[in-house]
Amino acid sequence: MSERVKLGRPAGFFETFERRPGSIKKNMSYCPGCGHGVLHKLIAEAIADFGIQDKTTLISPVGCSVFAYYYFDCFGLQVPHGRSAAAATGLTRANPDSIIIGYQGDGDLAAIGFNAFIQAANRGENYCVFFVNNAIYGMTGGQMAPTSLIGQKTVTSPYGRNPLSEGYPMKVCEMVSQLEAPIYVERVALTTTPNIMRARMAVRKAIQNNIEKKGFSFVEVLSGCPVNLKMKTDDMNKFIDEKMTKIFPLGVYKDVAAEREKVVRPTPVYDRDSVVKAIYREVEEKKDGAAKAAGDSPIFDKELRVKIGGFGGQGVLSLGLVMAAMGKQSGFNVSWLPSYGPEMRGGTANCALIVNRGTIGSPIVDSNCDLLIVLNRPSLEKYLPELADNGILLYDSSTIKDIPALKPGQKAYALNGADIAEEYGNLKCANAVMLGALAAVLKKNYLSAADSAAFDQTAFDGFAECFSGKEKIVKMNSEAYKLGQDAMAKTL
16 A cells, blocks of 8 residues: 555546646635535545556546546546446546546536446446436536436436436446346445545445456446536435435445456467458568568559449449459458448449558548549549549549549540449449459559469459349459459540
8 A cells, every 4th residue: 555645645546637727736726515525535545546557558438537537647538428338438448457547527428438338337348437417418518418317407318307208317336237237236425424425435345356356346336416406515415315315316236246256368468470361361471571462563662542432322432442352352451441422322422442452551541542433523623623633533424424624644534324324224233344444454554474474353252242142242343343344445
């Protein structure tokens, strides 16, 4: 145990709180009467007394204590609203020796983040959660929370919470305690000195379980919000003790820590080679250690950035996916990033594709696009400014009758892909027709003899991978590809 500091400031706190407004940096900045400061101190004392500062990460919520990392002298992580449990799972799985503390409010945990939270509890993740229940949204203006009481007036329930329209208060302790995996569940309050001492013991119990890696611990803390409850501190504490505890009774709901063995999960793999081999097929290595990729054409000497755009239903995304499969099969590193736009047929859609022998830093293509394939006029107008100075434009002349002036060095190729697909008997094959057109352009101007010979088979293999088990669709797309390639070759 660490030595207690003078004036009661735990070593788990920073010496000064930089977020504190004004020149006095040693005082908390929470509202007077708020329970966050008390709970912060209980947690900070435990962190210091257990000597775990160097391995503890406290996950800050989106809520009243969103800036908790300004106070705790340990690692801190600020996460989006409701995502504390997901972040905690990642941290404890990646580093099983770490101590992870989740700190959440009733809106953050019991509303937007409830599914992530309850699933983490059900999995028995190795971390502890301190859940602040003040029966109201304290940060955003006093709206009704999942834990607001029946009849309680809030900004969004001015006549009082009605169970017929808003349902009943969520009893989180009761729900969590029914799960098999959690080892410790307790509800405490911060109203009186005896209650605060019980809360102190609960905090330490939960953190001790975390240290011993017994599984998931949960402590619900009834706390007040004088500002939004519009009460003086004494009245607020009376409200908690006389009304809230009737709905949310205090006590231990589950404690099986002594019966549980240490949770040991498979050791995470960190080295890059092992991860790559686990996810992807093994690739042939060059002598210099770089991944060997097919293709000796100069076009592959740098990162290729591709953007494909059109209407939803034109096969924009699947065209990008097939091209990504072609790159992967040839040994390149690839990324495919879809953007669906409106979730409806006829809405705009686009995808970004990157092919590189080396590492891909970001999957986003919003500038310096080497190849732009567009199947409708709106996509042409939107994405043409992103085309690189020496980029290639391939467009469907069935829907795009003319194009704006290009920059010097840019090249444009057109094919009536939709018309050819319709004549073939299936308009959905227009994307495969345009891929065939691209093959003709690349073979004519950019690919070596060896790469040209391999391109068609790679395309057929891409269709087979993306439409696995659908032989009819694979055959149809392969035939449409050949039609597009032959038609484009006649124009070059």
